[in-house]
Amino acid sequence: MNPAQDSPALEFRDVAKTFTLHLRGGVQLPVMGGADLAVHPGECVVLGGPSGAGKSSLLKMAYGNYRCDRGRILVRDGETVIDVASASPREVLALRRRTISYVSQFLRVIPRVGAREVVAAAGREGGLPADIALARAEELLSRLNLPERLWDLPPATFSGGEQQRVNIARGLIAERPILLLDEPTASLDAQNRAVVVDLIRARQAAGAALLGIFHDTDVREAVATRVVDVTAFAQKRAA
Numbered sequence: 001m002n003p004a005q006d007s008p009a010l011e012f013r014d015v016a017k018t019f020t021l022h023l024r025g026g027v028q029l030p031v032m033g034g035a036d037l038a039v040h041p042g043e044c045v046v047l048g049g050p051s052g053a054g055k056s057s058l059l060k061m062a063y064g065n066y067r068c069d070r071g072r073i074l075v076r077d078g079e080t081v082i083d084v085a086s087a088s089p090r091e092v093l094a095l096r097r098r099t100i101s102y103v104s105q106f107l108r109v110i111p112r113v114g115a116r117e118v119v120a121a122a123g124r125e126g127g128l129p130a131d132i133a134l135a136r137a138e139e140l141l142s143r144l145n146l147p148e149r150l151w152d153l154p155p156a157t158f159s160g161g162e163q164q165r166v167n168i169a170r171g172l173i174a175e176r177p178i179l180l181l182d183e184p185t186a187s188l189d190a191q192n193r194a195v196v197v198d199l200i201r202a203r204q205a206a207g208a209a210l211l212g213i214f215h216d217t218d219v220r221e222a223v224a225t226r227v228v229d230v231t232a233f234a235q236k237r238a239a
């Protein structure tokens, strides 16, 4: 058996995070300490715990948006392992191109770029040839029921649910081995939630490692292979 199959795709080891509020006289806000969590290929680990417990912060640290104060965040990148906690910005950007996708609930809109191109561009950035990226963008947008009349319009004026579907297509088009999902179904109706559940399950069946936050109980039950309550990490934060 290939030992890489058994090793995690993503692993938090003894991770701690305290926010320092510089505009509030440097007030320290400890969020978590001693966070240990491993996500293997083919798993969909769902983060649980009350609002403010640190679920989104864990995802943002794994994506390199937030620094962690202590510990390691190990990402398997092909044959090597990269510690996001100590990686250079250049290494983090390379990981985002090759290895990790992050879907938040909000689309960062690019002015004047149409929805189809927003999605296709994400595919090209992930290494897909232009024609495949375009075809796959169209396939995803139609699967996600985004009306074709909207495909060439910039998503700035789209409804919350329409923007979220463009965002999901953007995050899924490149099929990277690790997928971070921060409430990707928050503004969706039942029909589109079901489509997203199918897309997530397909990525999981293909061997991707998924780590996500889903407040919707039905979605959570449909996709989770394991739920990890982050309250334990919050309890180990600095006093």
Ligand SMILES: Nc1ncnc2c1ncn2[C@@H]1O[C@H](COP(=O)(O)OP(=O)(O)OP(=O)(O)O)[C@@H](O)[C@H]1O
Residues within 6 Å of the ligand: 019, 021, 029, 031, 049, 050, 051, 052, 053, 054, 055, 056, 057, 058
């Ligand atoms: N950029 C930031 N600056 C300061 N504090 C922050 C920042 N981001 C998060 N926090 C604080 O860290 C704590 C954890 O926030 P986080 O968003 O990770 O929680 P969560 O479990 O995802 O919550 P929710 O379920 O409400 O989305 C909160 O108290 C929040 O106020």
